[in-house]
Amino acid sequence: MEYHKVYNHFYNKTFTATKRIIISKFKKAKAKKRPFHTTSNGMLRSLSTCRIEKFENVLKDRAADAYHIFKKRYEYVDGEPKEVIKQILEEEVLEAFVSSQGYTFTKFIADIAIADCLDEIRRHYSNYISYYQVIYEQDKYGYFYLKDFQGGGYESSSEYNEMLDVKYPYRIDERKEAERVEKSKRKGGKPALSIKDKNELSIEEIDAVDIINSFSDGERALLFAIFHDENKKNNLTEIPLTELIRFTKITGSYEDLSIFKKNVKNSTFYSMANKGISYYTATQGQKELIEDTKAKLQKLKVPFMVRLLSKLLLELR
Secondary structure (H helix, E strand, C coil): CCCHHHHHHHHHHHHHHHHHHHHHHHHHHHHCCCCCHHHHHHHHHHHHHHHHHHHHHHHHCCCCHHHHHHHCCHCCCCCCHHHHHHHHHHHHHHHHHHCCCCECCCHHHHHHHHHHHHHHEEEEEEECCHHHHHHHCCHHHCCCCCCCCCCCCCHCHHHHHHHHHHHHHHHHHHHHHHHHHHHHHHHCCCCCCCCCHHHHHHHHHHHHHHHHCCHHHHHHHHHHHHHHHHHHCCCCCCCHHHHHHHHHHHHHCCCCCCHCCCCHHHHHHHHHHHHHHHHHHHHHHHHHHHHHHHHHHCCCCCCHHHHHHHHHHHHCC
16 A cells, blocks of 8 residues: 555645634634734644644554654655655554554554644744734735745745835835945946045044945935924924034935926825825834934934934834
């Protein structure tokens, strides 16, 4: 009998059923506004409990020797997983198995296949938990594979990055900005800020140039928005001149020139500056943008804007 086919049948059947159950549980939990990690942790506990109590304990009780050999199969056989399973089932495991009280070798193979599948799903899911979190948040169940991506982790996959772009729209703007800068360099253009040869600058000035050039248009637009709103509310007349000059140098280095077009409302930069932090819909993305911008301004010594960013961050919490 081709025992590996029995193994494959129950493994695949378990995989399909488990995937369907997890997706169903996720959808129901999302509809009830359950937090992802609460749902996720509960699902992992259920998987482990099911595997141990319904299958692993039975295997250890009814066929301990054969099960132990199967678990250590790579110590007996070298090769690809499918070939190793085929050989070990037909030789060492079969020889070690002793049928008792109606517990047949076929039932034994079904149990190890199910236990193996549940354990592999648990391993994979635990390593891909951030990937499944964005699927849960965006209902992108077409990307719910429950298998490792070939050739690497999920971080570089088109699926994950597409979902991150929805969660953090500023990523798209930053890529466009990087493409514009790169295109400018290929054409012989200058970087965002090029004051003079770095050999002529002090260490402090070199550090400042590097930090200023690291600002994205999204970060500069946010600074414009905060400054504009705060000035309307409180008439910012007490800002030290040094801070104001630094602030002007930072915000004046943006790449997007669409603000000079006739229909200014079609300008992406204007839209970002006009809407401010509300331009970004995901709260986590808003917080990360504020934190990153704040850290750069602290290094450049612009405390009045650092205080305004801290105030905005508190409002989001």
